[in-house]
Amino acid sequence: MRNRTKLCVNFSILENNFNLLKKIAPKNEVLFMVKANAYGHGMVPIVQYSNQRLKIKEFGVATIEEGVYLRDSLNSLKFDIYVFSDIQLDLEVNFNLYRNRRITPVISCLEDLNIFLQSSAFKHLPLVLKFNTGMNRLGLMKTDLIECISLLKKYKRMNITHLMSHFASSFLPIDKIKKTNEQLRCFNEIKRSFRDHGITIEKTSIANSGAIEQKFGLDESHIRPGLMLYGPSSLVEPFRSRNIWEGQNISKLETTIISVFPVKKGDPLGYGAIPSPDDGIIGIISIGYGDGFLSLYQGAKFQYKGSIARVVGRVSMDMAHILFPTSAIKKLHVGETFQIWGHNSLELLDLSDRLKRIPYELFCQLSPRIPRVYNLN
Ligand SMILES: Cc1ncc(COP(=O)(O)O)c(C=O)c1O
Numbered sequence: 347m348r349n350r351t352k353l354c355v356n357f358s359i360l361e362n363n364f365n366l367l368k369k370i371a372p373k374n375e376v377l378f379m380v381k382a383n384a385y386g387h388g389m390v391p392i393v394q395y396s397n398q399r400l401k402i403k404e405f406g407v408a409t410i411e412e413g414v415y416l417r418d419s420l421n422s423l424k425f426d427i428y429v430f431s432d433i434q435l436d437l438e439v440n441f442n443l444y445r446n447r448r449i450t451p452v453i454s455c456l457e458d459l460n461i462f463l464q465s466s467a468f469k470h471l472p473l474v475l476k477f478n479t480g481m482n483r484l485g486l487m488k489t490d491l492i493e494c495i496s497l498l499k500k501y502k503r504m505n506i507t508h509l510m511s512h513f514a515s516s517f518l519p520i521d522k523i524k525k526t527n528e529q530l531r532c533f534n535e536i537k538r539s540f541r542d543h544g545i546t547i548e549k550t551s552i553a554n555s556g557a558i559e560q561k562f563g564l565d566e567s568h569i570r571p572g573l574m575l576y577g578p579s580s581l582v583e584p585f586r587s588r589n590i591w592e593g594q595n596i597s598k599l600e601t602t603i604i605s606v607f608p609v610k611k612g613d614p615l616g617y618g619a620i621p622s623p624d625d626g627i628i629g630i631i632s633i634g635y636g637d638g639f640l641s642l643y644q645g646a647k648f649q650y651k652g653s654i655a656r657v658v659g660r661v662s663m664d665m666a667h668i669l670f671p672t673s674a675i676k677k678l679h680v681g682e683t684f685q686i687w688g689h690n691s692l693e694l695l696d697l698s699d700r701l702k703r704i705p706y707e708l709f710c711q712l713s714p715r716i717p718r719v720y721n722l723n
Contacts, residue, residue: 348681350632351601352719353712355387357395359689363575363593364400370590371564377428377551379572380416381408386709387576387597388718390419395720397425406570410434413449428452428474428508431484441467452476452510454484456493463501472507473498479532479552480525481514488536495543508549509537510570513563516556517580519588530563556580559591578691578698578705586695595694599686599712601639604665605630606678615659615667623658627670631684636663638712639686642701650684651677 367376379385384392389407393416396402403425407413409432416427426448433451434440435458444451445467453459454476462468475494478485486494498504511533513526520526533552540547553563555574559581563569573580577595581588606629609615609622622628633639639661647656653674659667670678687694687708698705 348602349717349719350604351599351637352717353387354598354600355391355596355718355720356598356689357399357596357720357722359577359594359596360392360395360575361400363577363596364396364402366591366593367558367569367571367574370561371553371558371569374564374569375404375549375567376402377404377406377568377570378402378575379406379554379570381406381412381430381572382710385572385576385706386712388720389416391718391720393425394420394423397423404428404568406430406572408432410440410443410449410451414443414447417447417449426450426472430476433458435461441465444468444471450474450507454478454486456486456490456497459486459494459497463497463503473503473505474508474510475506476510476512477533477536479511479529479536481512481529483512485511488532491536491539495540495545498545499543504544505546505548506540508551508568509540509547510550511536511552512570513552513554513557516554516560516562517582518556519581519585520557520560520562526557526562554580555591559589573706576709577689578695583699593691594689595687595691596689597709598688599716600683601631601633601686603629603668603678603680603682603684604632606680608672608675609669616662616665617660620659622669624669626672627675627678628658629655629668629670629678629684631666631668632664633686633716634662634664634666636713637715639666640711642703646697646701648684648686650674653677655684 380389383389406428413427413429428450430452450472452474476485515523550566551568551570553569555571557563558569577593579589579591609628611625612621641661643657655668655670658669
């Protein structure tokens, strides 16, 4: 049996991306963001490889479920797990999950800080605080500082293991965006306030991929890359020409042509009998919205053996129509591979621009139906 569709993940490209990252930020420890199933690439194999081969020791997930799944899947390996968004400290049943599996919640509000400090379950877990310096999503507010400091004093936790913040707009040129600079300034003030009150801070981080690419926020002990390690740059058009990031996509998404037939302009195609926009050859590819190849791909153009092919008609659950020019007839065969994206990051960015999506979405929307196949070359 062949895989009708697969996401091929190449570990040696991940290693290469990591080496490129280390050239940009040689002094920083890496907390690798692997939430949402490692941006769709398969969290467990990605963490296993990153820990064993690349020696990355810290990983960030979004939810406690992801953290528990990761720990239970790779229990024999030594690494730290941080839960960033849905930490659920309001549910006491979770306390033992954190304690027994050595998972660290990233505290982003005073309510959770109170719970964390009060419960003995967290006594031996690192204290990790995330501040909102302008992102306005999750994060302790600067106005919470006084209360935060007095709580730490009250519970005699005079050491913060990791203090974090997060940039809102690092996908834009930092020299043009005042806000990103202001966020860093605000983060430095927060650090200073803690230290002025005798509270020590072991580790700090603020930079995500966009900032790291621009060598910004690297004066902290840690960086928190996600996207760049999977390949693409975060910089958006029209600023991409400033991009110095040379990472390649660790994945390629391939499907199979399962039927080939000629059509005339106006012939009805698939659901809704949508008229073919031109004469040509239809190739039915074995991927559809059930796989994450959503209707947003309708109209998208792809290169295939020197011809331009485009998605026509309505994407079905597990198939889609591709219209090739009539001249492509000799190159089209049932069973051949059709590539949605390859290892070239610039082409993937171009595809996501054309689909009016960000590359994060293209990766994350791939459904579990698509097998992830891992190789070293
Ligand atoms: C708190 C935090 N840090 C770091 C990252 C990594 O961001 P990027 O994938 O843009 O590098 C994310 C991703 O969303 C995040 O939420």
